[in-house]
Amino acid sequence: MLAAVGHDSVEALVKAAVPASIHVAERATSDIPPAASEAEALAELRELASANRPARPMIGLGYYDTFTPSVITRNVLENPSWYTAYTPYQPEISQGRLEALITFQTMVTDLTGLATANASMLDESTAVAEGMLLARRASKSRSDVFVVDADALPQTKAVLRQRAAAVGITLVELALADGAALPEELFGLFVQYPGASGRVWDPTGVIDAAHVAGGLSVVAADLLALTLLRSPGSLGADVAVGTTQRFGVPMGFGGPHAGYMAVRQGLERQLPGRLVGVSQDADGQPAYRLALQTREQHIRREKATSNICTAQVLLAVMAAMYAVYHGPDGLRAIAVDVARKAEALAQRLRDYGQSVHHDAFFDTIRVTVPGLARTVIDRARSKGYQLFWADEATVGISVDETTTADDLAAIAWAFGAPEADEHGDRQVEWEQAEPLAQVAASLRRDDEYLTHPVFHTHRSETAMMRYLKQLADRDYALDRGMIPLGSCTMKLNAATEMAAVSWPEFARVHPFAPEADVHGYLAMIEQLETWLAEVTGYDSVSLQPNAGSQGELAGLLAIRGYHRANGDEARTVCLIPSSAHGTNAASAVLAGMRVVVVACDDAGNVDLDDLRAKIAAHAETLAALMITYPSTHGVYEQDVVQITQAVHDAGGQVYVDGANLNALLGYARFGDLGGDVSHLNLHKTFAIPHGGGGPGIGPVAAKAHLAPYLPSHPLAQRADHAGGVRFEGGPVSAAPYGSAGILPISWAYVRMMGAAGLRDATAAAVLSANYLAARLREHFPVLYTGASGLVAHECILDLRPLREQTGITVDDVAKRLIDYGFHAPTMSFPVAGTLMVEPTESEDIDELDRFIEAMIAIKAEASAVAAGEWPADDNPLVNAPHTAASVATDSWTHPYPRELAVYPVASLVRAKYWPPVRRIDQAWGDRHLVCACPPIEAFA
Known part of the structure; x- marks a missing residue:
């Protein structure tokens, strides 16, 4: 590999790639202990777990102990076919997850009595906040007033206060169950059903009154209670939100859990997050895919209705399968x-x-x-x-x-x-005892729900096990092969790192348990916060954000809090390079900032002249610059210190997006190159699985001057972060430490790697990316490189010349890669018509060479089309992917042999992944929006 990239050692390669101005020397001392063996790390985790006092939690407040059916624990939660999968943007190889998610959506719509549900939210409190924002978008009222039920969960009230203040919404808290009168004008109303106190009452009257005033009603409902109580839809609600935690998902000291959101007919296009819909493939067969507005969140940037990273897929699957089983x-x-x-x-x-x-x-x-x-x-x-x-x-x-x-x-x-x-x-x-003894008859549920056959078919463990296996077999996850997605760092989720997630000492702990009962959790959290602060060069870390998107929001809210504390209310402009993730712009808007785009130069770097011009134009209102480092284009920008200094000189703060931290650990630190605050993706760099599109954890790390404004929580066991920094900000998620139940994964990753191992991982990731770039450069131009001619941890392959020469598109290449046994790299981001490839340090040279072989062979197939050997509309690329059914036919009419269609390289003969559907027609699905389980006859 080194010979291919032209360097004598891995260390020399990385030092040539990383600008000398940001290099850090290896530390003589470290808070991170030397690497532990697997057995030693597990023994230490056992000791931490034993410090959590076993108790029977009866605290409630949205969190309940539950029995996870063993068949779901073994075959979903602990199954790499489910937890190592990626977000289902490539639907042809995600049909199992998509079916499970549309089952989740059907479960939610049935129980809430509303028309359409999305494919999960992060937790109940943030779902309520998203419901509030949806009501503001959809209401015709010009009022800025949102009424909040006094009997709402305390953590939800706190999240609402934080989110409302950022975007200029006025909250009015009223004792709705006691008949408090609504304001004359409002855009929305929030009701807790049943209330935090347990009270069950009929909110129909207050919902009707809100509608008369021009507002929309948001009801947070307990799904288990809805099996006995009237649905929010039947009460007149426009939006229902909540959590599915008690459907077989352990409490985990706060998460991860799948929140939910459902809306009445007419609000489908306003739904945040992801929505699974039904379309058809090239043979006209039903097929699942992510519906229209999911993609809109990427392309609309600051005009997006929400942040695309709002999902908890693995936990939504568990909750849906709990309903399927029962x-x-x-x-x-x-x-x-x-x-x-x-x-x-x-x-x-x-x-x-x-x-x-x-x-x-x-x-x-x-x-x-x-x-x-x-x-x-x-x-x-x-x-x-x-x-x-x-x-x-x-x-x-x-x-x-x-x-x-x-x-x-x-x-x-x-x-x-x-x-x-x-x-x-x-x-x-x-x-x-009589259940619901004093609940009015008018509030008792009398309609049917969960009538689809999927909720009546898999009742034995045998049937359930086979159903889960069938779904998993339709998908492509890391247990099958490399997922070379740029910007997503799909690395190994080691079995030892995953082991403690299921231990009851971690799994069955309430997030609001007394401090004396959770010493083990708090010790682990403090250690992990300290380790993350060291490797990033920051002073304080909060683990509360339960997604990268929430980490972005928390960091920007900290910047806003800092400016306001200094009397700089007018500082609301956020500069964002044109190459940035779409999530950056959406987060800035949710934090109450105004986005100003900064151009990039021909090399893919931030255009310094344009940056200086934008800083000058907004000198008095500049709040922050958001940049990703290494850049979204996959290179180490040489001028990053000049960039950050220019922002600081103008009184702004620098937010460094941590999405690409896997290219930096051990060699440079965000805090040293001028960052004031960053979020980190534990589901990327620190080995927590993506879980098919969630869970994620996006801790936020900051310099000392911003530390007081990191997330707080009204029910936190302690009032500080690692290092004793007290905080003044509000919460960004429902639980004090977010998805704490999966923090043992990252703790174990760092503990078993040690500081030296983290550095080695970075070097291996950079070597792998440069090896791919070097081997493929003569076949596909590498769009951006640094001053040394090297890339960082990912490279962008430019397929636009291929299209010009052959007519073959980036979509065709991505779908043909499925026939070769690969998940496609990131398509058309950050540049349309390209593939961004990130191999990570987890893949060995055999898998890298297999990918290289596939890409070279696909280039040859495209050249054959250009040469006229196959028609432009009938060749292995435009017809990809090929299913078993499509080749097992007597009427093969294509001008290329079946063997080439499904076995383009010999290694596939004994290890073939068969996609369950052919290429899916996205436009057809958007024209015929169906987002619930289709009838069984559709598959006949």
Whole structure:
């Protein structure tokens, strides 16, 4: 490989690629300990896990213990066919995930009673915030007022405050269930159903009143409760949001979990995030793909309705399969069981003189104990239970599907009831309780849901296992081969790194558990924060953002908070290079900034002259510059220090997007090259799996002057980040530490690599990218290189000359790569008509050579088309990909042999991935928007 790139050593190669002005010497001392073996890392994780005190969480507030069916744990959560897959932008090789996601969408629309649902959100609180923004876009009202239910979850209120302040929305909190009058003008209304206190009430009247005032209604609803309670759609809601966590997804100290959003008919085009739709392939067969507005988020930039990275695919799959496995009858039975237990507990407490706040509830009650709330909670904790401290006089209790009769008796004892009777008597007691005893008949659900056959077919473990295997076999993930996606860093998610995710000491922990019960989690989080601060050159790190998009938003909000604290309210302009990710511009708008685009020069670098001109034009209003380093074009910009200095000289701050950090670790640090704040993608550089398009974690790291404005949380166990920095910003996600349940993955990655290993990984990634560039340069021009003629960790292959010479498009090449057994590189980003290739350090030379062989062979096939050997409209490229069905036919009429279609290289004969569908017609799907499970007859 070194011979191909013309360097004597890996170290010499990287030093030639990385500008000397930003090199950092290897540190003599480090906070990161020397690399541990797999066994040693697991032993340390076991020690951290053991420091978390086992408890039965009954805190509620949107998080519940749940039983994950073992068949789903083994075949989805712990299965690399699911967790190593990428976002399904190449639908022909993502049909299994897309089917699971459209099942998720169908589950949500059925339970919420609304027309269309998207393919998941990040969590409930951010889903409510997105619902608020949707209401503002769709409402015809000119008001800036959004009404918030006083009985909303506290974390949701906090997120709403942060998001509303950034974009000039006025929040008005009202006790809606008590009949508070709405303002005369508003653009939207938010109702929690059931309320955070557990209260179940009929919001129909207030929803109608909001409509009269010109506003849209957003209802956050518990999906399990909706198996028994009337749907938001039937109550008149325009938008329903919430979480699917209790559908078999462990709490994980806050995540990851799949939020949801559904909308009434007419609001489909306003949906944020991703939407799976039904189209057809080249043979007219039904096929799934991501629908229109998913792509619009990329191309609309600052005009995008949301950030495209808003999804939790792996967890949405788990929740959907939980519904598939249990079916409507099973879900209803679980809900009845939960409601019975809550009613039995409430009645027992009433029998012993306690005052229960509300008569109508589903799974949560609030009990008045004047001056004794702490005593009751301490008594419960002595028995191993965690309750919610609402105030000095109020204790909250939530039951779930894991709650037992013994649990109910222990909680009653904590409130002063005598020691319980025999277990059998307690069991009978709660089994005889009437579920939803005081809920009005008008709020009881009487319509059918989950009627599609998929929710009635796979009830045995045998059937479920085979169904999950069938879906996985339709997909291409890292367990099949390289996914060489530029800008996405699809690297190995090592088995040892993944091991602790399923441990109950990490998985079954409530995000608002008392600090004394989560010492292990907090110690691990502090270590990881410290390690990330060191490798990036920053002073403080927050792990709260549960996606790269949220990390971007948190960093920009920190900049806005800093400027406001200094009295610089007018600093709202964010400079963004034209090559930047579309997410950058969307995040800037969500942070209340105005985007000004900076041009790039012919070499793909930021145009310094244009940058200086834009800085001068906006000198008094400049808030920030967002840049990606190495650049989005895959090169190390030589002038990065000049760029950052120019922004600082004008009073602005520098946001360095961490998407390409895998090309920098150990050789340079964002904080040293002038960055003030960055987000990091743990699902890229630090080995957390992409999970088919989520989970992701996007921690935000900052210099000391911005550290106080990093995300805070009203229910956090501690009020500082690593290093003791207290914060003043608001939360950007529902849980204090975001998707903490998967942080053991990145902890294990850094622990087993050590500082030297991280540096070696960078070098290997840069070597691999330059090897591909060197080997393919004579076949496909490499669009951008640095001053040394080298690329960073990825390279852009220019396919525009190929199209001009042969008529073969970048789409044709991408689809033909499927026939060769590859996921396509990133298509047409950041330059239309190109492929951006990132091999990462995880691929060996055999896999790199296999990809090189495929690309050279495809070039030869394109040349054959140009030479007239095959017609322009009937050749292996324009007909790709080829399915087994398309070649197993008596009527093969194409001018090329079947063997060439499906076995273009000999190595595929014994290791063939067969795509389940042919090329999908995207435009047809956009003209016929169908986003729920099609009837079984469609596949006949």
